[in-house]
Amino acid sequence: MKIIGIVTEYNPFHNGHLYQINKIKEMFPNSLIVIAMSSHYTQRGEISIMNKWNKTKIALDNNVDIILELPFIFTNQSADTFAYAGLKLLSEMKIDTLVFGSETADKELLYKASKVQISNKEFDDLVKQYIDNGENYPTSLWKATTNLTGIDIKGSNDILAISYIKEIIKNNYNIDFLPIKRTNEFKSLEEKDSILSAFAIREKLKNKESVDGYTPYELNEYIENIDYDKLFSILKYKIISEKDELTKYNLVDEGIEKRLYESALKSNTLDELIENTKTKRFTYNRINRILINIFTNFTKEKAAQFKELEYIRVLGLSKNGKDYLNQIKKDINLPLYTKFERNKMLEEELNVTTLYDLITNNNLREKEIKEHVIIS
Numbered sequence: 001m002k003i004i005g006i007v008t009e010y011n012p013f014h015n016g017h018l019y020q021i022n023k024i025k026e027m028f029p030n031s032l033i034v035i036a037m038s039s040h041y042t043q044r045g046e047i048s049i050m051n052k053w054n055k056t057k058i059a060l061d062n063n064v065d066i067i068l069e070l071p072f073i074f075t076n077q078s079a080d081t082f083a084y085a086g087l088k089l090l091s092e093m094k095i096d097t098l099v100f101g102s103e104t105a106d107k108e109l110l111y112k113a114s115k116v117q118i119s120n121k122e123f124d125d126l127v128k129q130y131i132d133n134g135e136n137y138p139t140s141l142w143k144a145t146t147n148l149t150g151i152d153i154k155g156s157n158d159i160l161a162i163s164y165i166k167e168i169i170k171n172n173y174n175i176d177f178l179p180i181k182r183t184n185e186f187k188s189l190e191e192k193d194s195i196l197s198a199f200a201i202r203e204k205l206k207n208k209e210s211v212d213g214y215t216p217y218e219l220n221e222y223i224e225n226i227d228y229d230k231l232f233s234i235l236k237y238k239i240i241s242e243k244d245e246l247t248k249y250n251l252v253d254e255g256i257e258k259r260l261y262e263s264a265l266k267s268n269t270l271d272e273l274i275e276n277t278k279t280k281r282f283t284y285n286r287i288n289r290i291l292i293n294i295f296t297n298f299t300k301e302k303a304a305q306f307k308e309l310e311y312i313r314v315l316g317l318s319k320n321g322k323d324y325l326n327q328i329k330k331d332i333n334l335p336l337y338t339k340f341e342r343n344k345m346l347e348e349e350l351n352v353t354t355l356y357d358l359i360t361n362n363n364l365r366e367k368e369i370k371e372h373v374i375i376s
C-alpha cells in the first residue's frame with residue numbers, strides 16, 4: 001500500500017484539491033492519504049476562512065485518511081519553515097511519496113533547482129547580492145537559482161515545492177515526490193472546468209459573489225464570518241500604542257516598524273494598512289505575516305524558543321487511517337496527541353485559537369481544549 005503525503009491549507013477545500021486527491025487514487029488505487037494541514041492561520045499570513053475542525057471533516061469526507069495539525073508556530077512563516085514542519089510530520093507518518101501541486105510539474109527541473117539551493121556558497125552569495133540591491137527574499141532566491149541553473153521557476157506552488165524537496169534532501173528522508181500540474185496559478189481568477197483557485201474563491205466571497213459549484217460541498221455552511229474591521233482596529237491600537245516595542249515581534253526588522261507606525265496613523269482599513277506598508281523588499285505576504293504576529297503576540301523570543309517541532313496532533317482519522325496509525329505508532333519519535341495536552345507549543349495554539357475567536361465571534365477555545373480526534 002502506498003502512503004501518500006500532502007502539505008496543505010484547504011483555505012478552503014475546493015474542486016482543485018478534489019482533483020488532486022482523485023489523481024492520487026487513480027495512480028495509486030490502494031493508497032492511504034496523510035495530510036499536514038495548517039489550522040487557523042496560513043503560510044501567506046492570512047486568516048483561514050474555515051476553522052480547522054470543519055476543514056478536517058471535509059477532508060475526511062473526500063478520501064483523506066489522516067489529518068495532522070501543522071502548528072501555527074510554523075505556518076505563519078517562510079516557505080522553508082513551513083516545509084520543515086510539514087515534512088517532519090509526514091516523515092513521522094512513514095509516507096513514501098509526497099504529492100504537491102506545481103505550475104511546472106517537471107520533477108527533474110524542480111529537483112535541480114532545489115539541489116542548487118543547498119549548501120552552495122555561490123548561491124548564498126548571489127542571494128545576498130540581490131537582497132543588497134533591494135530585492136525581496138523570494139525574488140532573490142528565484143534570480144540566484146535562474147542565474148546558476150538557467151531554470152526559470154517562480155510560481156507560488158513551485159517555490160513551496162522546492163522548499164519541500166530541500167527538506168527531503170537535507171534530512172535524507174526516504175520519500176519520493178510527485179508534482180501534479182495545477183490547472184491554474186495560485187492567484188488566478190480564471191475558472192477551468194469548475195476549478196477556481198482558493199484565492200479567487202476568497203475574493204468572490206469578499207465581493208459577496210456566488211461560489212456555487214467550485215467546492216464539492218455547500219461552502220457557505222462552513223465558512224467563518226471574519227470581522228476584518230475588528231482585526232484592523234486591534235492592529236492599529238497595538239501598532240500605535242507599542243510603537244517603540246514593535247521590533248519584539250517576529251519578522252519586524254530592517255526599520256519596517258517605523259513604516260508600520262506611519263501607515264497605521266493614516267490607514268482606515270486593513271487593506272489600506274497593508275498597501276501603505278508594503279515595499280519592494282517587504283512583500284504583501286511578508287506584511288501579512290508581520291501583522292498576524294502582532295495580532296497574536298508572536299514575538300522573536302517565542303520564535304527562538306520554538307524552533308523544533310515538539311509533538312504530532314491528530315485532528316482526523318478514517319477507519320483505514322486509524323488502523324494504519326495503530327500499526328506505526330510504536331515507531332513514531334514525537335509525542336502523539338489525539339486531544340489537547342498541556343504542552344508549551346500547544347498552549348500557543350490555544351492562544352491563537354482564542355484570538356481567532358475574537359475576530360470570528362466564535363467559541364472555538366473550548367473546542368480546542370475538549371475536542372478529540374474526529375473519526376470518520
